[in-house]
Amino acid sequence: MVEYELRMLISTLRLNIRKPTYILSHTALILTCLFIGYCLALAPEYFLLEGYPQVLDESEATALDMLTMLLTFLLLYTVLRGLFDQGLRSYVSQPDFSILVLTPINSRCIVTAKCVRNMASRLFLVVLTFLVLTPISLRLSTPPFLLAAAILSLTLYIEFLQAISFAIHSLSDAFRSKISPRTGKYVKIIALALSVIVSLSIMLSEYYATEFWTRTLTEGAEACWALLPSSLTASLVLGFILGRAEAVYQPLLCLSGFLIGALALMYLFSGPYHTEKFAHHPFPSGSRTPFGFRIGKFIEKHLNWEKHSLIIFAKDLQLSLRGALIDFSLLDFTLMYAVPLASWYLLESFLPVQTVPDLEAKLGPLKAFVKELVLLFALLPFIPSLTSFSREMSRIWLLKAFPIHNRAVAYGKFLFALTISAASLAPMVLVAILAFQITLSEWVIWLILPLILLIANSFGVLVGAYLPPYDLGNHMSLKSIITFFVLLIFVLAPFTFIASVQDNVRRVILLAWLALYSALSARFFLRQAGKGFEKLELREILPHKAEAGDSEPDDEPEENL
Amino acid sequence: MRQYAIETDDLTKKFGSHVAVDRLNLQVEQGSIHSLLGPNGAGKTTILNMLSGVVKPTRGSAWILGYDVVKRSAKAKALIGYLPEQPAIYEILTVREFLSLVGRAYSVPKEALERRIDKYLEWFDLKRFEQTFCGALSHGLKQRVVVCSVLIHEPRVILLDEPFYGLDPASSRLFKEFLKAKSKEGGTILVSTHVLEVVERFCDKVTILNSGRVVASGSLEELKTKAGVDDDKTLEDAFLALTRRRKGSQKRLP
Numbered sequence: 110m111v112e113y114e115l116r117m118l119i120s121t122l123r124l125n126i127r128k129p130t131y132i133l134s135h136t137a138l139i140l141t142c143l144f145i146g147y148c149l150a151l152a153p154e155y156f157l158l159e160g161y162p163q164v165l166d167e168s169e170a171t172a173l174d175m176l177t178m179l180l181t182f183l184l185l186y187t188v189l190r191g192l193f194d195q196g197l198r199s200y201v202s203q204p205d206f207s208i209l210v211l212t213p214i215n216s217r218c219i220v221t222a223k224c225v226r227n228m229a230s231r232l233f234l235v236v237l238t239f240l241v242l243t244p245i246s247l248r249l250s251t252p253p254f255l256l257a258a259a260i261l262s263l264t265l266y267i268e269f270l271q272a273i274s275f276a277i278h279s280l281s282d283a284f285r286s287k288i289s290p291r292t293g294k295y296v297k298i299i300a301l302a303l304s305v306i307v308s309l310s311i312m313l314s315e316y317y318a319t320e321f322w323t324r325t326l327t328e329g330a331e332a333c334w335a336l337l338p339s340s341l342t343a344s345l346v347l348g349f350i351l352g353r354a355e356a357v358y359q360p361l362l363c364l365s366g367f368l369i370g371a372l373a374l375m376y377l378f379s380g381p382y383h384t385e386k387f388a389h390h391p392f393p394s395g396s397r398t399p400f401g402f403r404i405g406k407f408i409e410k411h412l413n414w415e416k417h418s419l420i421i422f423a424k425d426l427q428l429s430l431r432g433a434l435i436d437f438s439l440l441d442f443t444l445m446y447a448v449p450l451a452s453w454y455l456l457e458s459f460l461p462v463q464t465v466p467d468l469e470a471k472l473g474p475l476k477a478f479v480k481e482l483v484l485l486f487a488l489l490p491f492i493p494s495l496t497s498f499s500r501e502m503s504r505i506w507l508l509k510a511f512p513i514h515n516r517a518v519a520y521g522k523f524l525f526a527l528t529i530s531a532a533s534l535a536p537m538v539l540v541a542i543l544a545f546q547i548t549l550s551e552w553v554i555w556l557i558l559p560l561i562l563l564i565a566n567s568f569g570v571l572v573g574a575y576l577p578p579y580d581l582g583n584h585m586s587l588k589s590i591i592t593f594f595v596l597l598i599f600v601l602a603p604f605t606f607i608a609s610v611q612d613n614v615r616r617v618i619l620l621a622w623l624a625l626y627s628a629l630s631a632r633f634f635l636r637q638a639g640k641g642f643e644k645l646e647l648r649e650i651l652p653h654k655a656e657a658g659d660s661e662p663d664d665e666p667e668e669n670l
Numbered sequence: 671m672r673q674y675a676i677e678t679d680d681l682t683k684k685f686g687s688h689v690a691v692d693r694l695n696l697q698v699e700q701g702s703i704h705s706l707l708g709p710n711g712a713g714k715t716t717i718l719n720m721l722s723g724v725v726k727p728t729r730g731s732a733w734i735l736g737y738d739v740v741k742r743s744a745k746a747k748a749l750i751g752y753l754p755e756q757p758a759i760y761e762i763l764t765v766r767e768f769l770s771l772v773g774r775a776y777s778v779p780k781e782a783l784e785r786r787i788d789k790y791l792e793w794f795d796l797k798r799f800e801q802t803f804c805g806a807l808s809h810g811l812k813q814r815v816v817v818c819s820v821l822i823h824e825p826r827v828i829l830l831d832e833p834f835y836g837l838d839p840a841s842s843r844l845f846k847e848f849l850k851a852k853s854k855e856g857g858t859i860l861v862s863t864h865v866l867e868v869v870e871r872f873c874d875k876v877t878i879l880n881s882g883r884v885v886a887s888g889s890l891e892e893l894k895t896k897a898g899v900d901d902d903k904t905l906e907d908a909f910l911a912l913t914r915r916r917k918g919s920q921k922r923l924p
Contacts, residue, residue, distance in 0.1 A: 420774050424760075431762050503758035509724040511775040512747035646725055 421521025761805025
């Protein structure tokens with residue numbers, strides 16, 4: 110089974126390599142990574158090179174903790190939402206899945222093979238890591254074995270994330286198979302309540318510090334923090350940057366141990382899997398989630414618009430809110446933001462960072478960098494707009510058959526994506542405000558964010574109309590990467606000018622220009638998206654399913670990395 | 671002003687190098703029930719998809735009651751009720767919500783919409799399911815819901831792709847009676863089906879397709895004459911005779 114999966118991966122790669130677009134885009138990606146590495150080496154203030162060594166003379170904790178924190182976020186994100194979903198989708202959404210579940214191959218083999226396939230496909234990230242780290246290594250003249258150790262640690266960490274996502278799914282499904290759906294629901298609610306209580310306790314302990322809290326959280330957090338795989342990886346990457354050769358093997362061994370442990374967990378708990386789990390339906394027959402039902406009724410009653418774009422918007426909102434409540438993705442969503450928020454408080458309140466003298470001054474360069482990152486946060490929620498049309502799946506016939514102008518459909522989709530992205534950006538902004546003390550006086554950021562949302566969402570709808578199916582589960586798909594880079598480099602590039610302007614009058618003029626640029630670009634993108642929707646055909650949205658047509662051309666191979 | 675309710679002029683659709691529909695010239699009279707008949711892969715669904723605006727033609731034109739389906743697509747679509755072969759619907763909308771969505775998309779006034787929803791739910795025995803999620807319904811019930819959604823804006827042209835598949839005999843008969851009544855009122859129905867008995871008893875005219883091209887078109891008697899089969903033979907004999915001519919000798923069981 111593993112051999113079959115790896116052969117499929119190689120076959121896909123062979124088919125893709127024949128395509129000029131694949132070669133071209135991957136060459137561009139590789140060159141971009143080299144460029145990023147080169148820029149990081151040339152502009153070290155963004156990468157803890159010159160800004161931090163003098164800080165590290167006093168305390169190495171700051172830089173190490175910051176890097177660890179970034180990697181821990183990745184771990185948290187992985188566990189809570191990202192690869193959590195991807196792990197499941199990677200074997201359920203495969204085109205061969207419906208065939209595999211009918212064969213006598215046991216579930217353990219299927220899950221293991223899919224996990225190995227995913228891990229193998231992630232090796233491409235190692236190449237990208239190599240391309241980014243090599244220029245830095247050349248600039249800093251670090252020993253080659255430290256570069257190798259850094260790359261190996263990142264590889265082990267990436268593979269660990271992949272394996273742990275499968276392990277968590279196997280574990281949770283094994284657990285779910287033992288309990289009734291009703292008990293499962295209660296467990297989820299209790300888990301949510303506990304998360305909220307813990308988060309609140311941590312926040313409140315800031316103001317009502319007691320000996321118990323300080324002792325428990327400080328000692329516990331310190332012990333856990335040092336043992337996290339992200340901490341181990343961060344220590345090795347920092348060792349590479351600082352040219353420190355000591356303590357390389359021990360973290361590498363620990364990381365290998367984590368990877369083996371995750372694989373063992375996945376293997377152990379994938380046994381009780383049943384095909385019924387794969388065919389899980391979001392709602393059982395006849396069930397009505399009372400709250401979700403009421404939300405739908407509310408929208409039906411109060412958002413009963415007649416304008417076509419608003420009908421599409423209200424429909425998407427109704428489906429999304431109700432869907433989120435039914436399949437508990439709202440819970441995932443809440444956890445995704447609640448846990449990082451709690452982690453920030455943990456870090457700021459209890460970890461050794463607090464003991465560093467003149468912390469604020471030393472955090473200065475990093476904070477400046479992260480403030481700019483806030484703009485990048487705005488890019489994350491534009492993702493829902495990418496799936497505007499792909500989310501319709503086989504129901505696209507209905508939208509196409511409606512006597513609604515194509516542009517109105519695109520506007521409806523855009524309005525929905527804008528609403529969702531603005532709502533999901535709010536917690537990120539909250540995190541940024543709390544963690545980095547961004548004040549209202551930094552008004553440029555707050556004025557730029559809506560413009561970025563406007564332009565990013567309209568661009569997302571355009572991409573969604575021309576490049577279906579858009580699979581958000583596969584973040585490493587060629588489409589995702591190309592879209593991200595095109596948006597970043599060509600569409601959002603004019604926004605970077607604002608950073609270079611200090612004079613308020615000039616800033617206002619530039620902002621007015623940016624607002625005009627955003628409005629015109631959004632209008633252009635949405636008009637083009639309307640044309641794209643007109644050309645969009647069912648077979649493009651569902652490339653693996655037979656269209657409701659009589660003839661079927663050959664499918665294109667998947668464009669996965 | 672065009673004479674026919676549905677008219678096509680060299681309508682062509684290509685998927686890559688494959689020609690699904692090849693220079694189709696079809697005329698369907700107003701107030702008639704016209705059937706598209708053909709083996710698998712003949713292009714029937716693609717024709718309906720093009721007429722309904724779901725798929726854009728590669729070449730040629732089509733008109734619905736005088737409106738070009740590409741140039742004046744919104745006008746043409748407003749006159750059509752389209753039932754595809756595999757209708758996918760929003761599973762987490764209730765039956766009433768789904769019908770309401772379709773009605774509003776077709777700009778049916780609010781009061782009329784509520785009235786019609788109640789009427790069709792009653793007709794197709796769906797009243798007790800009106801607050802049930804569409805996803806929780808069986809295939810046959812879903813098909814009934816989609817049939818209701820096709821009729822909710824009272825279209826003047828109805829395009830049906832295998833419409834009776836999944837319907838129970840009572841619903842199927844009710845739907846047929848409704849369609850016959852509709853055609854008598856001046857409504858036009860274009861139906862694609864494999865069930866030859868339905869065509870014989872239900873349709874006024876038939877167009878037989880093969881590999882995206884029209885093989886023959888006309889009333890049942892005209893088709894039998896074209897096929898060179900006796901009057902006492904069935905449509906199946908005429909169909910096989912006409913499609914066999916293009917495909918060569920008929921395959922026999924070993």
